[in-house]
Amino acid sequence: MASSSSSSLSNYDIPWVEKYRPNKVVDIVGNEDAVSRLQVIARDGNMPNIILSGPPGTGKTTSILALAHELLGPNYREGVLELNASDDRGIDVVRNKIKMFAQKKVTLPPGRHKVVILDEADSMTSGAQQALRRTMEIYSNSTRFALACNTSSKIIEPIQSRCALVRFSRLSDQQILGRLMVVVEAEKVPYVPEGLEAIIFTADGDMRQALNNLQATHSGFRFVNQENVFKVCDQPHPLHVKNIVRNVLEGKFDDACFGLKQLYDLGYSPTDIITTIFRIIKNYDMAEYLKLEFMKETGFAHMRICDGVGSYLQLCGLLAKLSMARETARAS
Ligand SMILES: Nc1ncnc2c1ncn2[C@@H]1O[C@H](COP(=O)(O)OP(=O)(O)OP(=O)(O)O)[C@@H](O)[C@H]1O
Ligand SMILES: [Mg+2]
Secondary structure: OHHHHHHHHHHHHOOHHHHOOOOOHHHOOOOHHHHHHHHHHHHHOOOOOEEEEOOOOOOHHHHHHHHHHHHHHHHHHHHEEEEOOOOOOOHHHHHHHHHHHHHOOOOOOOOOOEEEEEOOHHHOOHHHHHHHHHHHHHOOOOEEEEEEEOOHHHOOHHHHHHOEEEEOOOOOHHHHHHHHHHHHHHHOOOEOHHHHHHHHHHHOOOHHHHHHHHHHHHHHHOOEOHHHHHHHHOOOOHHHHHHHHHHHHOOOHHHHHHHHHHHHHOOOOHHHHHHHHHHHHHHOOOOHHHHHHHHHHHHHHHHHHHOOOOOHHHHHHHHHHHHHHHHHHHHO
């Protein structure tokens, strides 16, 4: 009894992103090209130096860890050096810790190499990256490097040229849904399909965010529906934003502005409002040339907001521009 209650407690405590982190490369969802390349590496055992790059929450860290586990199995502890942005990775660490690890003698199965994992490598200073160049070459017969980063351009060119680049992209709605269903079933989460849709909408291709939002909604409300999801995620409700866009398209400028004012007064940041507007427009059923025009104007407004001018006036100005685009489209 005691053990069951403590286990349910600990289950409750584990974030679902960790609980459902795939342990094997095959279990990683999406990015089929990247994953199949990694699977080949896991099978053959000869790992090249690699850089995984892509947006957050798409499975880079997960892939590297799974790959290292598959390559080294029981030797993982001695054979892998794992450093991420929370570790000091200045030039001294490259000179001492990484070099020492590369020189260390470890008995591994034939054809296997020690692995240095540098997660979030885009936060390494370029000095530290420079110091890595020669180390990567000198010890290449015994040690291989796996780097993960969000923007590959922050990795200096010489390192890029020593590595195979594997790109990850945002996951599709379908892929996220598939994974959510697995978790929903395992955790017995009560839901309605619209609730999962809302989670997918707010996650925008980021699996980590999708799982976190699912867990947050579940622990906050015990029921996953649209309302609860948007309350938890604190994003403007897409239906509300959709109404604004529809009013613009129907020529009801005042109503559109009123809807916008309501959102603004609720305290949503202009950035949240504009990104939701963009996503609504992208999926809105309207004439293509008009949609392109709308997206262009939204892009310009986004730029101004990013420059710091996030006033209600800017957002209203956007609605005015959209209304004018509609007028010109109708006139022509
Ligand atoms: N492709 C995927 N398949 C299954 N689960 C995934 C996938 N991508 C992410 N996840 C889930 O999201 C969590 C975070 O993923 P991961 O740490 O691999 O992201 P990341 O790509 O390294 O992101 P970051 O750039 O922020 O470090 C994992 O624990 C896992 O539960
Ligand atoms: Mg990561």
